[in-house]
Amino acid sequence: MEEDGEGGKEYSSKALLAMLLGRIKRNVLATVHRLDGTHVNDDEITSSRLQFVFAVPPNYSTATRHALMDAAYAASISNSMVVDSTLALGKVLEQRKFRDEECGSGGKKVMVVEMGHARTSVSLLRIGSGKEDDDGDAEEEKKNKDPNDANAGMEKITILANVNSSQLGAGTIDICLYYHFLSTHPALSNSPFETNSRSAQRLLEGCKKLKHLLSMLSEGSVTVESIGKNEGDVTLSANRELLGKLCEGSLTKVLKTMIQKCIEKAGGMQVLEDVVSVELTGGGCRVPLNQDAVRYCLGKKGDDAFSFSKSLDDTSLALGAAMWTTEQSSCVRDALEVSLERQAQREALRNDEMLMAKNDAEMIKKDEIRNQIEAHILELRSARHSSEHSSLLPTSDEFTDFLDGTDDWLFSVECDEATFDQMITKWEEVKSKSEELCADFLKAKRLKAELKDREMEEEAKRAAAERDAEAMLNGDDGNDVDDHDTRKLPTKRRMEIVMKNKAEANELFGDGNYKHACARYAKALSHCNKIFDLSPDDEVEVKEVKLSLHIYMALVYIKLEKLDNAFQSCNEALAIIDPKNVKALYRRATVQHTSRKFDDDLYD
Numbered sequence: 003m004e005e006d007g008e009g010g011k012e013y014s015s016k017a018l019l020a021m022l023l024g025r026i027k028r029n030v031l032a033t034v035h036r037l038d039g040t041h042v043n044d045d046e047i048t049s050s051r052l053q054f055v056f057a058v059p060p061n062y063s064t065a066t067r068h069a070l071m072d073a074a075y076a077a078s079i080s081n082s083m084v085v086d087s088t089l090a091l092g093k094v095l096e097q098r099k100f101r102d103e104e105c106g107s108g109g110k111k112v113m114v115v116e117m118g119h120a121r122t123s124v125s126l127l128r129i130g131s132g133k134e135d136d137d138g139d140a141e142e143e144k145k146n147k148d149p150n151d152a153n154a155g156m157e158k159i160t161i162l163a164n165v166n167s168s169q170l171g172a173g174t175i176d177i178c179l180y181y182h183f184l185s186t187h188p189a190l191s192n193s194p195f196e197t198n199s200r201s202a203q204r205l206l207e208g209c210k211k212l213k214h215l216l217s218m219l220s221e222g223s224v225t226v227e228s229i230g231k232n233e234g235d236v237t238l239s240a241n242r243e244l245l246g247k248l249c250e251g252s253l254t255k256v257l258k259t260m261i262q263k264c265i266e267k268a269g270g271m272q273v274l275e276d277v278v279s280v281e282l283t284g285g286g287c288r289v290p291l292n293q294d295a296v297r298y299c300l301g302k303k304g305d306d307a308f309s310f311s312k313s314l315d316d317t318s319l320a321l322g323a324a325m326w327t328t329e330q331s332s333c334v335r336d337a338l339e340v341s342l343e344r345q346a347q348r349e350a351l352r353n354d355e356m357l358m359a360k361n362d363a364e365m366i367k368k369d370e371i372r373n374q375i376e377a378h379i380l381e382l383r384s385a386r387h388s389s390e391h392s393s394l395l396p397t398s399d400e401f402t403d404f405l406d407g408t409d410d411w412l413f414s415v416e417c418d419e420a421t422f423d424q425m426i427t428k429w430e431e432v433k434s435k436s437e438e439l440c441a442d443f444l445k446a447k448r449l450k451a452e453l454k455d456r457e458m459e460e461e462a463k464r465a466a467a468e469r470d471a472e473a474m475l476n477g478d479d480g481n482d483v484d485d486h487d488t489r490k491l492p493t494k495r496r497m498e499i500v501m502k503n504k505a506e507a508n509e510l511f512g513d514g515n516y517k518h519a520c521a522r523y524a525k526a527l528s529h530c531n532k533i534f535d536l537s538p539d540d541e542v543e544v545k546e547v548k549l550s551l552h553i554y555m556a557l558v559y560i561k562l563e564k565l566d567n568a569f570q571s572c573n574e575a576l577a578i579i580d581p582k583n584v585k586a587l588y589r590r591a592t593v594q595h596t597s598r599k600f601d602d603d604l605y606d
Contacts, residue, residue, distance in 0.1 A: 013354065016069050020076035020355045025362070027054075027077055054079050057087040057323040059123055059166045072344070076351030083327065088114065088125045090322030091314055092159040095281065096129050097325070099313050111162070111276045114314070115261070115296055117286025120171040124260045126162040126268040126277070163267035165260045170253065172213070172286035178248040179209035183238055189230035201229040205236075212238050216245055217288045218595075246291050254295050261299040274300060283314035364422050371425040372412060375432055379408050382440065391450075394443040401439050408432060493533055493540055500529045500547060504554075511558060520558045527551050549578045549586075556589040560596075568593045 013021075030052070056070055067084045074082040091114055100110055109130025116123045183205065184190050195202050208226035215222030221241035230236040246254070265271060280300065286292055293310065340348070383405050386392050395401070411417055411428070420428070437444060507522030530548050533540075552575035559568035572590035576583060 016073050017076070017351055017354045019070065019073040020351050021358045023073055023077035023079060024355050024359055027079055030054075052081065053327055054082040055323040055327055056082065056084045057090045057319055058084055059121070059168075060086045060088050060125070060161055060164045061166045072348050072351060075348045076355045078352070078355075085323050085326040086161070087116075087319060087323075088123060088127065088161055088164055089159055090319055090326055091116065091125075091281070091283065092127045092129060092161075093322040093325045094318045095127075095279075095313055096159060099279065099311075100129055109158075109160070110278050111273070113264075113274075113277050113280045115280070115282050115287060117257075117284040117292060118171050119173045119285065120168070122167045122170040122257065122260065122284075122286065123164065124166075124264040125164045126264060126273065128160045128162055130158065162269075162273075163264045165264045165267070167256070167260060170256050170260075172284070172289065174253045175213045175245070175249055175286075175289065176206055176209045178252060179212060179238070179240065179245070180206050182240075182244075182248050183209070183236075187236065187238070189234065189236045204229050208236075208238050212240055213245075213289065214595075216240065216242055217290065242290060249291060254291055257292060257295045258299055261296060265299070271301075279311045279313070281314050282310045282312075283316075283318060367422050368420070368425050371422070371429050372417065375408065375429055376412055378432060378436065379405055379412075382436065385443065391443050391446045394440075394446055396439050398439075404435055404439060493536065496529055496533050497544075497547075500526045503529065504547070504551065507554065511554070516558050516561045520555065520562065523551050523555045523558060527555070545578050549575050549580075549583065552578070553583075553585050553589060556586070556593075560589065560592060565593050565596060 034052070054074065056074070058067065058070070062084075070084055071082060092112070095112060095114075109128040112127045112129060114123075114125045114127060116125075184195060190205070195205070204226050208224050208229075211224045212222060215224065221239070223237055223239035225235055225237050227235050265273065280296065282293065282296070296310070382395070386395050417425075417428075503522050503526035507519045507526065510516075510519035510522060527548065530544055530551070533544055536544060552571045556568045556571035556575065559565070559571060569590060572586050572593065575586040576590075
């Protein structure tokens with residue numbers, strides 16, 4: 003890669019990898035600090051007690067693995083090692099499936115088919131010694147085993163055969179669907195799509211969603227916004243039969259060839275007689291047409307004729323790699339001694355990574371300022387149509403030119419090449435010009451915000467005063483009172499508080515402030531539960547509001563990755579009015595799909 007501009011610096015693939023590993027390390031350290039409650043300046047101490055394990059395909063050469071170790075050194079990862087991804091999965095199988103079984107003299111033979119987004123691996127493994135052991139030697143080995151050893155009983159893992167592809171994966175399906183719709187859909191066939199355009203990316207994302215649907219259903223459709231003629235929405239529809247035809251040449255046929263080649267390398271079809279399990283892992287293996295391809299190569303037909311094992315999940319590769327840290331063989335560890343030439347290359351890589359990390363930090367600060375400018379212009383542009391103070395905004399050409407000109411600058415080369423100080427200067431100019439053109443509007447907006455803050459402060463003071471008064475009546479200091487508002491307000495007043503909290507929660511959610519939005523939705527629900535003496539009409543209204551709040555809560559919990567809470571919110575929503583509410587069922591299906599509960603997901 004070469005930096006833009008004259009005199010730009012070129013970066014090798016190893017340098018780019020070092021930069022990527024540097025970012026990964028910073029994310030890992032941030033997570034460790036958050037979990038341990040340690041200070042961010044303890045990075046040196048934290049790094050010394052962490053071990054980084056990189057799982058790579060078995061066909062990676064020693065030189066490639068050494069290059070990975072050099073990149074790790076450049077990223078200041080001092081304690082690292084490289085393991086085979088297939089062996090890592092085998093280690094998990096060993097623990098989960100065969101730990102309590104005797105593998106026998108020939109060991110247990112397992113086929114593992116792994117398909118990620120852009121890589122596929124087919125392997126035949128043997129778990130166990132694979133040979134007759136002398137009874138005396140076996141007895142002596144058994145006596146010498148440490149009963150407290152966590153790895154006691156773990157069998158040897160051997161790769162009998164392995165075939166890899168760095169071009170085949172679940173992403174291949176997305177590409178097949180993409181080109182199919184681009185050439186056949188009436189709203190897209192004549193569209194001048196560029197590969198890296200936003201429309202093309204949205205279409206590809208829509209194809210990915212459709213693929214996920216067809217993994218669970220025999221047919222499906224998704225809607226992609228603003229990619230058709232005149233920026234219209236486009237609906238993509240397909241079924242499994244069509245998907246099979248589209249992927250026959252570029253995916254299914256290639257996967258079958260890989261499986262057959264792996265079987266041949268392991269000794270031919272007769273080796274399958276000793277295979278005790280066929281393991282599928284990776285998102286691509288959830289697609290039925292890929293499962294059918296595996297069955298075909300194994301001589302199996304029909305869903306009832308053969309079932310795959312599900313011992314491996316999305317965490318298995320990371321878990322298996324971590325388990326290999328106790329092994330001394332089958333790994334490439336960072337060498338304690340390297341040649342002077344290689345050490346010089348490592349130091350140069352580290353210098354490049356430190357410089358790039360510094361540039362990244364400045365780019366992050368630049369992006370924050372750029373986002374502030376863009377949000378400010380978007381707010382002014384939207385306020386002309388939706389704000390209660392829209393009449394205070396100017397209607398002059400100067401104001402329109404100001405908005406358009408700032409938008410153009412945000413997407414210009416000048417903005418891309420601006421320094422952090424130049425971005426700050428531009429932001430100040432935008433704010434100053436906004437004050438000049440929109441003084442009345444901005445003043446009204448500030449007054450409204452101040453009024454809102456005062457109302458919330460007064461509401462909090464009233465609640466605190468009532469809480470303290472109740473505490474005095476109960477003879478305590480008020481520290482153990484959980485309910486902050488026990489007033490018996492009229493239904494209309496209580497509903498006003500509910501809707502106010504809901505509106506604030508919606509605004510927080512729109513800004514991506516999910517944690518605080520969740521708190522507001524919860525507060526709105528708590529006020530719903532304090533409404534009493536409901537008329538039949540009021541009861542229906544309150545139930546409808548509670549239903550919408552629970553559905554929003556579920557979405558927020560999904561964003562926060564609190565799937566158990568999201569599942570509970572969906573159940574609460576379904577129990578209020580309609581057990582077949584579409585939105586609640588969709589949210590629950592999303593939770594179950596993310597939790598890999600595919601049968602329940604399909605039911606919803």
